[in-house]
Amino acid sequence: MYKKKYFSHAVFFFLCAVLLAGCGVSRRSVIDYGKLASESFKLDRKQYFALPAVCSYYNLTWEWDGFTRIITLKNSSLDMKMYPGSTLILVNNRVENLDAPVQVYQGMIIVPESFVRFFAEEKKSAPPPQRKGGGYSIKKIVIDAGHGGKDPGAVGFGVQEKDVNLDIAKRLKSELEKSGVQVLLTRETDIFHPLQKRADIANAAHADFFVCVHANAATTASASGFEAYYLSTEHDDFSKAVQIRENAVLSFEDSTAFAASEGLNATLWDMMLSENRIESIEMANTIARGLNNILKLKTRHVSGAMFYVLKGARMPAVLLEVGYLSNPTEATHLNNGYYRQMLAEAIASGIISYKQEFELNNGFSK
Ligand SMILES: [Zn+2]
Incomplete structure (x- = not known):
């Protein structure tokens, strides 16, 4: 009985000692300015x-x-x-x-x-330097397979864009991983994500690059080819048409969700835009070159447009339109696993050559 009492006292004193030690730790963390x-x-x-x-x-x-x-x-x-x-x-x-x-x-x-x-806090809370002179490297890429769930995206000849995007995204992931790049997908199944959530995933992962995979559609069956876009407030009429189509997903979303979660004010966005612009343009061009070299696929367009999904990303980002589901030949191609594999390999080769060039130059900005 006594032994039990002494034991409980010992436990009490031990707990007090732990608590005091804990207080000591928190006292040390007070910052001396x-x-x-x-x-x-x-x-x-x-x-x-x-x-x-x-x-x-x-x-x-x-x-x-x-x-x-x-x-x-x-x-x-x-x-x-x-x-x-x-x-x-x-x-x-x-x-x-x-x-x-x-x-x-x-x-x-x-x-x-x-x-x-x-x-x-002796640089503890500051992220490591990412720019010139800091040994910049592209280690982590987030790939976003466009659309999904209740939003099929473009549909042509029985092929749904959301399925094409997801399959290419998965193949692209495995190709990039072969080169040692860490890759995260915004979705791995047929589920619906609002546009901002996709960008939020990339932001939370502190990705070095954000790549959105889409397939296109047009009112004329003859339209064909590959397109790469970066975020810009300036756009031509052609980009505007694609932009309107890809942003149409907002109608599936709670209309206030994007505005509410956006958080950053317009000036901050402008700053982000100009900071990431060069990288985004370079990446879009290098991927398009990769497609031309490997698949001999016609690059229809590389340009800027205001895509909401890119707008939410706080890192360089591109949106790829891998072909036209409204074109019978391209729809047949995009419905073929072998073709999608070739496409994924060509996109990966563009990303890897961008990565190598970028790391060699320690970044393009500044
Ligand atoms: Zn799309």
Whole structure:
């Protein structure tokens, strides 16, 4: 009986010791801002710091573009962009969310404590440099098989686009994996995903590239060929027609879902667009070249268009239209497993040559 009591006391003291040790750990994790602490103040119940003080303390250069209102900060390994009024910042081309917005207060740019943590936590919270000089590589690609479930996409001669897309996406995955690229599919079965969810999967995976696979349709049976698109606000009439068709999936979705989940404001999107644009255009062209070289498939179009699924992706992204289901010959081809395999191999070869060229140049941007 006594023994039992002593034992329960021992357990109690042991638990207290564990709890105290735990408190010690959390106390150590409190950030020491050094001299900078005296520059902080409270606004809207959040701790804020004056941006010039943060920059001089952590050795960052900063610029404020009075026209676009974009603030750019740099040091040897970081490139950051922020916008007053927004909680979102770009850190080496990745979007990070602050717990409070960057603000202009009494004529001074101020940043919340969560921003200062990037530097104070000894780079722990900052993602590794992705750009020139940082040994940039394409390790992970997310492939999105367009449409699925209740949304068949284009249908021609009994062939449904959603099935063609999924089969090519799976074959492309296995081809890319042979070259050591990690690949994730947004869907592996015949299920419906809203457009934003597809991009969200790529964002959550921190993919280096996002590739959307689609098949096309036109009102004229003679239309044929391969097309590659990157995100752009500028488009010609031809791209616009494809864009309207591929964005039509939004009618299957809750119309407010995209706007609500979008999160980023227009300026941030513009920044993302220009940051990823060169990579996206290069990838679209290299894949089209791969198709031409291997399959001798006519490239009908490489251009920009405003595809919602690309708009949600926070990394370079392309949308491929692998052929026309409204064309009897191409529909027959696309319904053939061997042809889809050839197509997947040709697309993979384009992606791999892009990857090699990209890694050799340490990125194309800047
Ligand atoms: Zn489609």
